[in-house]
Amino acid sequence: MANCPVCQAPVDEAAAKAQTGMTPGGAKEVDPKMGTRQFHDGTWYYFDSLDCRNKFTRNPDSYLKK
Amino acid sequence: MDFGYTPQQEALRREVRQFIRDNMTPDLAEEMDVHANAERPRGTSPSAHEFYRKIYERGWLGITYPKAYGGQGGDRLTQYIVEEEFTRAGVNIALNGSGAPAIMAAGTEEQKQYYIPRLIKREISFCLGFTEPHAGADLANLKCSAVRDGDYYVINGQKMYTTAAHSATHIYLMARTDRSAPKHDGISIFLIPMDAPGITVRPLWTIQNNPTAPLPTTYGASRTNETFFDDVRVHKSCLLGEENKGWRVGSMGLNLDRVGASRYLISVRRDEDIVNFVKSTRFDGFEPGKDPAIRDKIAEMWIEAQVCRLMTMRSMSIVERGGKFTYEGSAEKVWAPEHGVRTTEAITQMLGPYGSLLRTSPHAIEDGVFAHNVMGSFQSGINHGSVQVMRDQVARRGLGMPSSRKSRKAEG
Ligand SMILES: Cc1cc2nc3c(=O)[nH]c(=O)nc-3n(C[C@H](O)[C@H](O)[C@H](O)COP(=O)(O)OP(=O)(O)OC[C@H]3O[C@@H](n4cnc5c(N)ncnc54)[C@H](O)[C@@H]3O)c2cc1C
Numbered sequence: 114m115a116n117c118p119v120c121q122a123p124v125d126e127a128a129a130k131a132q133t134g135m136t137p138g139g140a141k142e143v144d145p146k147m148g149t150r151q152f153h154d155g156t157w158y159y160f161d162s163l164d165c166r167n168k169f170t171r172n173p174d175s176y177l178k179k
Numbered sequence: 180m181d182f183g184y185t186p187q188q189e190a191l192r193r194e195v196r197q198f199i200r201d202n203m204t205p206d207l208a209e210e211m212d213v214h215a216n217a218e219r220p221r222g223t224s225p226s227a228h229e230f231y232r233k234i235y236e237r238g239w240l241g242i243t244y245p246k247a248y249g250g251q252g253g254d255r256l257t258q259y260i261v262e263e264e265f266t267r268a269g270v271n272i273a274l275n276g277s278g279a280p281a282i283m284a285a286g287t288e289e290q291k292q293y294y295i296p297r298l299i300k301r302e303i304s305f306c307l308g309f310t311e312p313h314a315g316a317d318l319a320n321l322k323c324s325a326v327r328d329g330d331y332y333v334i335n336g337q338k339m340y341t342t343a344a345h346s347a348t349h350i351y352l353m354a355r356t357d358r359s360a361p362k363h364d365g366i367s368i369f370l371i372p373m374d375a376p377g378i379t380v381r382p383l384w385t386i387q388n389n390p391t392a393p394l395p396t397t398y399g400a401s402r403t404n405e406t407f408f409d410d411v412r413v414h415k416s417c418l419l420g421e422e423n424k425g426w427r428v429g430s431m432g433l434n435l436d437r438v439g440a441s442r443y444l445i446s447v448r449r450d451e452d453i454v455n456f457v458k459s460t461r462f463d464g465f466e467p468g469k470d471p472a473i474r475d476k477i478a479e480m481w482i483e484a485q486v487c488r489l490m491t492m493r494s495m496s497i498v499e500r501g502g503k504f505t506y507e508g509s510a511e512k513v514w515a516p517e518h519g520v521r522t523t524e525a526i527t528q529m530l531g532p533y534g535s536l537l538r539t540s541p542h543a544i545e546d547g548v549f550a551h552n553v554m555g556s557f558q559s560g561i562n563h564g565s566v567q568v569m570r571d572q573v574a575r576r577g578l579g580m581p582s583s584r585k586s587r588k589a590e591g
């Protein structure tokens with residue numbers, strides 16, 4: 114389990130990446146309700162929602178120092 | 180110069196229209212619709228492939244592409260006429276946005292032989308992987324990295340708004356191959372199959388999906404995607420153009436992609452609908468076509484639509500003559516989407532207060548399609564190069580003005 118760096122909600126990294134379907138082109142599909150992630154300075158950070166990730170994208174340092 | 184059609188061209192137009200009438204089933208219409216593709220990836224079913232095969236047999240796919248690559252070696256106006264009719268019917272047969280123009284311009288012989296005929300026949304399709312959370316208008320800020328490992332590249336990163344990633348067979352990816360170079364110089368383009376291990380697609384629902392736009396909505400897409408790359412290994416033959424020269428290839432491709440019927444037609448289709456509606460409708464003895472305010476607005480929108488069409492014609496003529504674009508494609512990409520916003524708004528105004536209700540309201544007119552069009556029309560001002568960025572290009576390339584002051588780092 115990770116915590117959303119913005120709102121601290123728990124995010125299950127494995128569930129966020131778990132395959133829930135496949136596109137006709139053969140790519141893995143995931144369940145968007147399980148959260149999303151962002152690669153920042155060499156690390157993947159996990160978020161419960163896009164809203165939180167957008168906040169993070171705008172100002173990552175303010176969430177990482179805490 | 181007269182932009183009217185010759186009798187032969189007019190005959191072709193009618194032939195295409197008849198073909199669509201004869202071959203388009205309601206089920207197919209639903210599958211081809213941009214808004215249906217939220218649940219149903221567009222144009223991927225067996226009946227869709229059969230439909231494309233028939234269009235191909237008529238010689239209507241890839242008209243301007245050389246015969247050696249599965250095209251027809253034809254002219255752009257013919258292509259435009261055919262595209263115009265299919266776009267009116269909601270079917271995209273255009274090759275802009277497909278990656279084909281860039282592959283023709285920058286691809287190796289092998290890449291052209293492989294991709295172009297398959298793109299023309301619609302056996303494969305590309306989604307465009309440019310934008311990232313930190314790289315939108317400021318695209319050169321992109322971080323997705325491709326690291327050379329022998330004959331392979333290993334790709335890691337994420338892409339944002341990869342429209343059609345959930346139906347495409349391939350992705351046209353912009354990634355950083357040299358982290359130490361100035362930001363525009365370390366970028367390369369890759370052509371990658373979507374089934375490469377390590378690619379993940381996550382749906383991203385747009386404003387058009389809540390509530391879901393009804394079927395005949397012309398503007399916007401209900402679904403786009405985020406695409407993740409985790410240690411995706413691709414062979415070096417996937418590189419399009421030279422390593423680290425991807426910025427030029429990518430921006431040239433985007434410019435070529437902006438030329439074509441679809442951009443102008445998505446607005447014109449609505450303009451034609453409202454004219455027909457106004458001419459044929461009566462509410463309680465009121466004839467909207469006789470109302471001076473409505474006539475005035477419709478005439479104004481019609482004039483704007485004709486400007487869109489003329490801009491499209493000019494762009495085609497530039498490409499046909501092998502000329503160079505400076506500001507023309509950008510100007511078109513400002514005018515057509517903004518006309519779309521103005522015309523969809525004008526239409527809801529003409530329809531009165533009920534015209535602004537979305538489909539979830541029991542009082543919505545025609546399932547709320549007009550209101551959904553207003554929302555969707557704003558998307559085309561952002562995707563494929565936002566109108567603000569396009570204006571900047573008109574100022575720089577068209578008017579020779581200096582580059583604008585470096586804006587603060589763009590936010591994703
Ligand atoms: C429906 C939809 C589909 C899309 N499909 C794709 C796709 O298939 N593939 C893909 O790669 N991308 C796609 N995009 C992404 C699109 O290209 C970007 O959204 C666009 O480039 C803007 O980037 P951004 O969203 O990060 O906004 P930002 O870059 O954060 O910009 C925000 C606003 O500020 C303005 N702005 C930014 N910088 C300047 C400046 N220097 N001067 C003036 N104004 C400025 C922008 O014009 C914009 O209005 C799609 C977007 C949408 C909405």
Ligand SMILES: [Zn+2]
Binds near residue numbers: 118119120121122165
């Ligand atoms: Zn959060």
